[in-house]
Amino acid sequence: MKLSRSSFMKLLLVGTLAVTVAAVPEPLEIIDGYASSNKEVVKSVNGIQQKLLAAMNNRESTVRFVYQGQTKELKTQLKEALDQTMDSDPYIHYTIASYSYDYRGTSSSADVTIRLTYRESAEQTAYVNHKVKAILKDILKPGMNDHEKVKVINDWVILNLKYDTSLQKYTAYDGLSSGSTVCQGYSLLTYKLLKEAGIQNKIVEGTAYAEGNPQGQLHAWNLVLVDGKWYHLDTTWNDPVPNRDGEVSYAYYLKNDAQMGKDHTWIKSYPQANTLYRNTLKTLVSEGSSKAGLYKKLMNELEYHLYEKEGIVRTYSDLQGRVKSANKAGKSELLFRFDGKEADLLVVLQNLQRKSGVGAIQYYHSLLDDTDDLKVHISW
DSSP, rough: OOOOOOOOOOOOTTTTTTTTTOOOOOOOOTTTOOOOOSSSOOOSSHHHHHHHHHHHHHHHSSEEEEEESSSSSSSHHHHHHHHHHHTHHHHHHHEEEEEEEEEEEEESSEEEEEEEESSSOOOHHHHHHHHHHHHHHHOOOOOOOOOOOOOHHHHHHHEEEEEEEEOOOSSSSHHHHHEEEEEHHHHHHHHHHHHTTTTTTEEEEEEEEEOOOOOOOEEEEEEEEEEEEEEOOOTTTOOSSSSOOOOOOTTSSSSOHHTTTTTTOOOOOOOOOOOOHHHHHHHHHHHTTTHHHHHHHHHHTTGGGGGGGOBHHHHHHHHHHHHHHHHHHTTOOEEEEOOOOOOHHHHHHHHHHHHOOOOOEEEEEEEOSSSSOOOOOEEE
């Protein structure tokens, strides 16, 4: 049975990711002689930013203050302060649903009102923070380095979340409280877990192109810093849809820009990810550190052993021995790299079925990254 990468596009609805696009009304007319004296006074963009950050952390819906200074550029300054505040905390950025502002006053003083709406309340964010600490206490073990931490965090998110095919749940709170969310919720929860574990990361927004959708749709994922190198991590697309309990994919695990750029694009400026992670692990294994065995195990779990050329399957004879070994070990499935087209693969599988008596064979395949070969999974 051949399966596509996904039978449902794991993407965010158009318009819901770009939360910084505000419905901003034109400022009210500046009226000479008007000034307010009963509100807090702010005199700089930095001052506005600090006030906004405190309000956003408390999930306040209305922020009011008096701005003292030249108001000619106040509209631009307010927009700049809002952008800088949200950029300073990605979790807040993507938790805000919308904002608007207006002001009135004189050429040197203005009464400002900023209105904010949120996808997640202060109580819900507190719940997320509590759960994140509990999750990490359970999955992180003493002595783990960042390679190990990223792996267990990726696996926890995938094994404990399901993609919300109704496209109604957008937050980390949704994911933790109900068990399902869309890509924004996946990336927010991944961000929180990684950050709390001491791993620097960012949320990337862009467009992803699922099979059968050449136009693409808005999507969000993470950019993770491991041992001084940046890598892309898409926990949403690592989670199979429909959900398959206990199954984790690593198709979008710590990828570089070139690998991720095959079906993801991004327009903002992010740190470059130009390191091939399988080469990173191969180097760590060769250095013979005390964790060399762990890195070798990690390479196998990430299916990097498929890049060893001596293990390539080309003929029925190549595959027969592997199937025999699998049967002997009590297994009825096999993952391998195949040198050829799907038509060639079918001939090999037909021979296997006819000559080895394995019975009905189910299979699916995809192109193995950075090669012209197929990555094939069969079960019988």
